[in-house]
Amino acid sequence: MSNLSPPAPNTMSNYQFTLVPTPPYSLDLTAIRFARFKDEIVDRVQPKQYQRLLSVGERFVLATVTDGGSITKPQLHVELQGSRKSNLEHPECAAQLRHILCTDLDLKPFYRLARTDEVLAPLIAPARGLKLPASPTVFESLVMAVLSQQVNLNFAYSIKRELVETFGERQTIAGETYYAFPRPERFAEENAEDMRRFRLSGAKAATLVRLGQAFAAGTLHEEELRRLPDEEVVERLIQIKGIGRWSAEIALLRGLARVDAFPGGDLGVVKYVAQGLLGKEEKATEADMRAFAERWRPYRGLALVYCYAELLRRSSG
DNA sequence: ACCCAGGCATTGG
DNA sequence: CCAATGCATGGG
Numbered sequence: 001m002s003n004l005s006p007p008a009p010n011t012m013s014n015y016q017f018t019l020v021p022t023p024p025y026s027l028d029l030t031a032i033r034f035a036r037f038k039d040e041i042v043d044r045v046q047p048k049q050y051q052r053l054l055s056v057g058e059r060f061v062l063a064t065v066t067d068g069g070s071i072t073k074p075q076l077h078v079e080l081q082g083s084r085k086s087n088l089e090h091p092e093c094a095a096q097l098r099h100i101l102c103t104d105l106d107l108k109p110f111y112r113l114a115r116t117d118e119v120l121a122p123l124i125a126p127a128r129g130l131k132l133p134a135s136p137t138v139f140e141s142l143v144m145a146v147l148s149q150q151v152n153l154n155f156a157y158s159i160k161r162e163l164v165e166t167f168g169e170r171q172t173i174a175g176e177t178y179y180a181f182p183r184p185e186r187f188a189e190e191n192a193e194d195m196r197r198f199r200l201s202g203a204k205a206a207t208l209v210r211l212g213q214a215f216a217a218g219t220l221h222e223e224e225l226r227r228l229p230d231e232e233v234v235e236r237l238i239q240i241k242g243i244g245r246w247s248a249e250i251a252l253l254r255g256l257a258r259v260d261a262f263p264g265g266d267l268g269v270v271k272y273v274a275q276g277l278l279g280k281e282e283k284a285t286e287a288d289m290r291a292f293a294e295r296w297r298p299y300r301g302l303a304l305v306y307c308y309a310e311l312l313r314r315s316s317g
Numbered sequence: 318a319c320c321c322a323g324g325c326a327t328t329g330g
Numbered sequence: 331c332c333a334a335t336g337c338a339t340g341g342g
Binding site for chain 2: 146155244
Binding site: 150151152154155158159196199200201202203204 | 336337338339340341
């Protein structure tokens with residue numbers, strides 16, 4: 001970003017504070033998942049920095065988070081920029097960032113479990129301080145799950161970009177354009193047949209509209225879901241046609257940051273984790289993986305995150 | 318042409 | 331309860 005940009009117009013306000021994550025914590029390791037696909041325009045990741053345009057009520061606030069500490073003494077510097085308004089929204093922004101960046105999770109009990117686990121033990125040292133990054137909303141994680149069903153992820157994320165550019169609010173700050181993830185209401189008012197122009201199957205297009213309607217109408221409610229135990233969240237989400245067990249468990253993991261969420265039928269689990277880390281010859285079955293993962297309770301999801309981090313390290317050097 | 322890619326709903330044994 | 335099938339598109 002250029003520092004020659006004109007000063008922000010006086011309709012903008014600016015607010016700064018510090019977030020102190022529970023150590024150990026690494027912003028780079030935790031946020032890297034957001035940068036896995038090129039042209040990501042919602043979650044912006046650079047070394048030691050994370051940026052996102054947050055939805056706060058009816059407004060939008062650009063959050064810029066910079067890692068100014070170390071893994072053992074983490075300190076996140078946060079700058080908020082947005083339309084002038086009372087400071088009431090700052091606690092809400094801080095809460096969202098703490099959720100997205102998973103600052104408050106205590107990794108110690110997980111590391112204690114991992115020390116005595118043959119598979120996990122070697123994965124911890126190279127990923128020390130990696131936590132569980134999350135979408136701000138269950139809605140967003142469900143949309144991404146639907147886009148990711150049965151297609152390669154580059155394709156899914158290219159559709160995400162088109163949806164965000166079409167339906168997401170945007171804001172230009174210091175000459176740079178930032179996009180918020182679309183609100184449920186935007187999908188709710190769309191015609192499912194029209195949505196197919198985004199290279200979606202009829203079923204997926206209709207599911208996106210249903211998701212928008214469910215959250216817009218309150219059939220599904222973010223705060224309510226947040227209070228429910230894992231299995232009840234899954235039960236609630238699979239009531240939506242087009243959301244199966246896999247998508248619901250992905251939402252638990254990526255939307256609610258539940259550390260025990262375990263998408264046992266995930267291709268990445270039954271194939272890549274099974275073959276790459278567990279030494280299985282063939283593609284395992286979902287039942288195999290669920291049985292195996294019992295030893296990782298109550299951190300089955302976090303264990304998966306460390307598995308994926310390892311596989312990513314191997315494939316990208 | 319064919320198969321696979323971080324599934325799901327539907328149908329038929 | 332398990333197996334087979336169509337769905338949309340893109341890359342190998």
